[in-house]
Amino acid sequence: MKYLADIGSYFIMLKQVFSRPTKGSVLKELILKEIDELVIDSLGIVIFISFFVGGVVAIQTALNISNPLIPDYLVGFATRQSIILEFAPTFMSIIMAGKMGSFITSSIGSMRVTEQIDALEVMGINPLNYLVFPKIIALLLYPFVIAISMFLGILGGWVAGVYGGFSTSDAFIRGLQEDFISFHIVYAFIKTFAFAFILATVPSWQGFFMKGGALEVGKASTNSFVWTSVLIILTNYIITSLLLS
Amino acid sequence: MIRVENLHKSFGDEEILKGITTTFEKGKTNLIIGQSGSGKTVFLKCLLGLFDAEKGEIYYGEKAINDMDDDEKKELREHMGMVFQGGALFDSMTVEENVMFPLRMFTKKKKDEMLHRVNEVLDRVNLVNANKKFPSEISGGMQKRVAIARAIVNYPRFLFCDEPNSGLDPKTAILIDNLIQEITKEYDITTVVNTHDMNSVMEIGEKIIFLQKGTLAWQGDNSQIFKTDNKDVTDFVYSSDLFKKIRDIQNLEG
Helix, strand or coil: CHHHHHHHHHHHHHHHHHHCCCCCHHHHHHHHHHHHHHHHHHHHHHHHHHHHHHHHHHHHHHCCCCCCCCCHHHHHHHHHHHHHHHHHHHHHHHHHHHHHHHHHHHHHHHHCCCHHHHHHHHCCCCCCHHHHHHHHHHHHHHHHHHHHHHHHHHHHHHHHHHCCCCCCCCHHHHHHHCCCHHHHHHHHHHHHHHHHHHHHHHHHHHHHHHCCHHHHHHHHHHHHHHHHHHHHHHHHHHHHHHHHC | EEEEEHHHHHHECEEEEEEEEEEEEEEEEEEEECCCCCHHHHHHHHHHCCCCCCCCEEEECCCEHHHHHHHHHHHHHHHHEEEEEECCCCCCHHHHHHHHHHHHHCCCHHHHHHHHHHHHHHHCCCCCCCCCCCHHHHHHHHHHHHHHHHHHCCCEEEEEECCCCCCCHHHHEEEEEEEHHHHHHHHEEEEEECCCCHHHHHHHHCEEEECCCEEEEEECCCCCCCCCHHHHHHHHHHCHHHHHHHHHHHHHCC
16 A cells, blocks of 8 residues: 555656746756766766676676687677666666665755755745756756766777687677667667656655655665666566567 | 634644634734644644645735635745744755845846845844855854845745744844844734744744644733733743742742
């Protein structure tokens, strides 16, 4: 019963996010601030993780294909497929659920605890539009983060494969080009947009409706990570079933 | 003026407000007092529209809040100023940005006009050289002053304060009380202060309503509260040793 009430409150929140808009000039500033805090500030960790995970994927693939019947370009092919189809969009989003999601939940939760959200309401401002809508708009840039992740993941695979002696540069690049289906890129970005929406709204919902004090802010951040990850995994399954199967 | 008629509010089966009827007058500091759990905060939140009452009416001027459409409610809220117990300052903004916030949201003033008004109200609450500081960098008393400045910056018609003295030393508490009273007169606004501080009652209680278990048990002013024979009120007023001693001295002096 509680889960039904939670789902209901999430959708009611979404309705309110898009009603009673905040003044345009203020909204513009809020969106730029959110782009800085959510997108730009995430680039460092995305670059670091993507590059090294790409490298690990290439090494692992190379070490598991000692059979001479398997073509040598498979390292590049497997790295490309893993990074584009799953690692960059899905697993990077789960990592972002921890980084970005906890930040969103704890900042909105702290505002709830210290009556800052009440202050917005008393002033006649729609706090959900003021706090959540700019995050949704800012995360429309999230696919660019994932594009960077894709590029660096493959680059990391190439560096590890070639300089680690697991593949030649020609074979790796041939693997990247082999049997390329451009719809896979479209599929990856469709699900990235869905994950961006989940990343902006689920942690906001957890923070906005939390009750209690500082301890509960911490609990809400943990719940936020769990809920966001679960929803990303479920959405990934549904979109994959619809678009690829 | 704010008029409240037969206000009821419950949470589940528990009735918190049990038919409160009173008025809060313009140009006066109106105090809501009572013990913890008497319904003061719920009453204040009903007045602010943060809680919907099940029964009864709250009139702002001549119009009941329940009869107002969304635009009228929005306009009313633009004319409300609120000082929260903890200040509720936006901690991502500087003092200047906090005070400027209502002007940015609700007016079409230019930046220099807004800045002029911000400096005017910060000066009024005796807060200088704090414009660029963040709330975490200033004291509790200064935070309350910033909260008052933010509440009055857009010339409100109604000012609400929830325990503005909590967490302050007695001297700063009196300064904040006096500031609230001076601003009430200066801006000719209806001020409602939620408190359980007897010093505030003595200093600024031009109209006092005493809540007891969700009912209005007594109302009057600060000259009447020490003479009333209402037992609930006298128990509350003379709950501290200091006030008991003052009463004993007054009795001795006849």
